[in-house]
Amino acid sequence: MKAEKNFPLVRCAGVAKRYRKGSLWVTPLESLDLEVPRGEFLALMGPSGSGKTTLLNLVSGIDSPSEGRIDIGDIAVHELSRRKLAAWRARHVGYIFQLYHLIPVLSAYENVELPLLPDGQSKRDRRERVEAALSLVGLADRMHHFPRELSGGQEQRVAIARALVADPELLVADEPTGDLDRESADSVLALLRNLAEEQQKTIIMVTHDPKAAAAADRLLHLEKGRLLEDQHVK
Amino acid sequence: MLPFTYAVRNLSRDRSRLVQSILGSALVVLLVMGAHAMNAGMTRSLQSTASPRNVLLLGAGSEESMQRSEVSEQAAGIAETSLAGVESVLGQRAVSPEIVHMATLLTGEGQELRGLVRGVTSKAMLVHPEMVIQEGHFPGPGELLVGRLAWRRLDVSPETLAVGEVLTFDGVDLRVSGVLAAPGTVMESEIWMPLQDLRTFAQRDTVSSVAIRLREDAEVADVQLFTRQRLDLELSAVSETEYYAKLARFYAPIRTMTWTTAILIAAAAVFGGLNTLYAAFASRVRETATLQAIGFSRFVILISLLQESLLISMAGTLLGAVIARLLLANRVLPFGAGAIELDLEPSTLVVGLIAGMLLGFIGTLPPAFRCLYPPLPQTLRD
Numbered sequence: 295m296k297a298e299k300n301f302p303l304v305r306c307a308g309v310a311k312r313y314r315k316g317s318l319w320v321t322p323l324e325s326l327d328l329e330v331p332r333g334e335f336l337a338l339m340g341p342s343g344s345g346k347t348t349l350l351n352l353v354s355g356i357d358s359p360s361e362g363r364i365d366i367g368d369i370a371v372h373e374l375s376r377r378k379l380a381a382w383r384a385r386h387v388g389y390i391f392q393l394y395h396l397i398p399v400l401s402a403y404e405n406v407e408l409p410l411l412p413d414g415q416s417k418r419d420r421r422e423r424v425e426a427a428l429s430l431v432g433l434a435d436r437m438h439h440f441p442r443e444l445s446g447g448q449e450q451r452v453a454i455a456r457a458l459v460a461d462p463e464l465l466v467a468d469e470p471t472g473d474l475d476r477e478s479a480d481s482v483l484a485l486l487r488n489l490a491e492e493q494q495k496t497i498i499m500v501t502h503d504p505k506a507a508a509a510a511d512r513l514l515h516l517e518k519g520r521l522l523e524d525q526h527v528k
Numbered sequence: 529m530l531p532f533t534y535a536v537r538n539l540s541r542d543r544s545r546l547v548q549s550i551l552g553s554a555l556v557v558l559l560v561m562g563a564h565a566m567n568a569g570m571t572r573s574l575q576s577t578a579s580p581r582n583v584l585l586l587g588a589g590s591e592e593s594m595q596r597s598e599v600s601e602q603a604a605g606i607a608e609t610s611l612a613g614v615e616s617v618l619g620q621r622a623v624s625p626e627i628v629h630m631a632t633l634l635t636g637e638g639q640e641l642r643g644l645v646r647g648v649t650s651k652a653m654l655v656h657p658e659m660v661i662q663e664g665h666f667p668g669p670g671e672l673l674v675g676r677l678a679w680r681r682l683d684v685s686p687e688t689l690a691v692g693e694v695l696t697f698d699g700v701d702l703r704v705s706g707v708l709a710a711p712g713t714v715m716e717s718e719i720w721m722p723l724q725d726l727r728t729f730a731q732r733d734t735v736s737s738v739a740i741r742l743r744e745d746a747e748v749a750d751v752q753l754f755t756r757q758r759l760d761l762e763l764s765a766v767s768e769t770e771y772y773a774k775l776a777r778f779y780a781p782i783r784t785m786t787w788t789t790a791i792l793i794a795a796a797a798v799f800g801g802l803n804t805l806y807a808a809f810a811s812r813v814r815e816t817a818t819l820q821a822i823g824f825s826r827f828v829i830l831i832s833l834l835q836e837s838l839l840i841s842m843a844g845t846l847l848g849a850v851i852a853r854l855l856l857a858n859r860v861l862p863f864g865a866g867a868i869e870l871d872l873e874p875s876t877l878v879v880g881l882i883a884g885m886l887l888g889f890i891g892t893l894p895p896a897f898r899c900l901y902p903p904l905p906q907t908l909r910d
């Protein structure tokens with residue numbers, strides 16, 4: 295079954311996540327419903343501990359829900375085993391972290407190449423894609439630099455290239471500008487904006503920065519594990 | 529798969545850890561190879577001393593110890609003349625009456641040497657055809673024949689026992705007349721003298737044993753039958769193989785001790801290594817979590833971590849083997865009644881290699897487990 299063009303890419307229904315903490319149960323998310331259409335750039339805000347990262351992890355298949363269902367495209371992600379999830383993530387989701395999480399012993403090129411390795415493409419195909427991704431984030435000339443030789447903003451752009459390179463339909467970003475100065479943050483936001491508009495990427499971005507949130511199509515607030523508002527920024 | 533370069537570059541993250549781990553694995557490999565070489569040498573020396581065609585006549589009831597055994601003059605004489613199935617060389621029957629005696633000799637400098645002295649006749653050479661006089665000649669009255677490695681067992685310089693040197697036994701000067709070689713056997717670390725001389729020194733009219741070389745077609749059972757028919761001679765026949773096998777069993781505790789010591793020290797090194805690996809992998813928890821988030825399975829990451837550790841342990845193995853070669857090859861160690869010559873046999877190298885591999889594997893699994901097992905959302909936060 296091929297999903298229709300205007301069918302939401304991300305569909306969460308009645309999703310809950312619970313953790314055991316000693317004898318207590320922590321419930322970062324409760325009966326959450328969320329739909330994100332293809333090509334939408336969604337911003338998530340909320341106080342610390344409100345469950346934002348937990349939600350991103352669920353949507354990106356890094357974690358599994360305690361209750362409810364999560365469909366991404368035509369895949370029921372909540373039903374996949376840990377091993378299948380890893381393979382699914384490699385193809386369908388790009389994860390962008392606040393602290394970039396680049397591998398320090400690999401060059402920018404090698405970092406961006408990583409998501410392509412499990413797929414077994416030829417070296418030449420990989421090279422084309424890596425170079426295209428690095429050009430897209432404006433770092434084609436820094437290919438052979440190591441993370442320690444890059445600025446924070448450049449590192450984050452390499453991380454975005456890494457998230458993009460396998461051409462996933464979904465990008466999730468956890469405070470991608472949280473550690474950057476204004477100028478670098480603006481260039482990262484412009485880049486994300488551009489990806490949503492030009493490449494029809496669906497982006498879910500957690501942020502504490504209202505200015506970052508303003509770059510998105512839509513803003514949601516998470517409070518104590520529940521979605522409170524649904525504001526259309528644009 | 530993760531690129532091999534990832535494993536290789538990870539090595540250079542912490543130079544001191546790298547050096548430490550290589551030295552640690554080298555130590556373990558060296559110890560394991562040392563213990564193996566020692567035991568192999570021990571076994572080899574006892575095995576090559578024993579010839580399957582040789583039988584020992586010992587006093588009944590003293591089958592375990594040549595030193596305690598007494599064989600009467602008469603019994604030795606009858607065996608020498610009338611036993612069937614004995615090999616003969618140029619008309620001489622290969623029957624060698626021998627005395628072994630714990631003696632104290634004085635060197636020219638007055639140093640006391642305590643060791644086994646064996647009294648023999650020239651027929652000893654017929655029973656042990658692998659023995660050769662490497663230098664000098666067979667001892668006549670007032671002379672001594674020293675084993676090639678006797679100096680090592682007696683803990684003196686080789687010159688002390690060189691041909692022409694004089695040793696004093698109960699106030700009598702004895703000259704070293706020759707050097708005996710019988711590669712791999714315990715006899716190489718003995719001192720020999722004429723049977724008659726030792727009989728006088730030891731003041732005994734019995735001998736300790738009679739060594740006999742059988743014809744190819746004869747069997748130990750024939751000799752045993754003889755001792756049972758002539759109970760009056762109070763003899764017992766033991767094949768040399770059996771005698772030395774018993775001796776080897778007697779040394780089993782030493783063997784166990786060598787291995788225990790080696791394994792204990794190795795275990796300490798492994799725990800030290802585990803600790804540094806724990807620390808090294810712990811500092812990479814978030815990184816391996818990132819790799820999982822990107823889509824690498826835990827198994828693939830484990831393979832990469834194993835590659836990294838195996839590179840280290842194989843470098844250590846190489847170093848350990850080189851040190852073992854410098855330290856152990858052709859080294860002679862005193863042991864029990866003899867000395868053993870260490871040699872780096874292929875089996876020792878293989879054992880060292882396996883130890884190195886196991887070290888790499890087993891040492892990696894617990895730290896890797898701690899790094900890879902916890903749930904991904906948790907490790908990504910670290």
Ligand SMILES: Nc1ncnc2c1ncn2[C@@H]1O[C@H](COP(=O)(O)OP(=O)(O)OP(=O)(O)O)[C@@H](O)[C@H]1O
Nearest residue numbers: 313320322341342343344345346347348349905906
């Ligand atoms: N693996 C876990 N085990 C136990 N509790 C957890 C786990 N993961 C998250 N939590 C709890 O769930 C709640 C929500 O955490 P989450 O990281 O989703 O918040 P957040 O909105 O991302 O906060 P921040 O803005 O600080 O990043 C917190 O109370 C946290 O302690």
Ligand SMILES: [Mg+2]
Nearest residue numbers: 346347348468
């Ligand atoms: Mg968070």
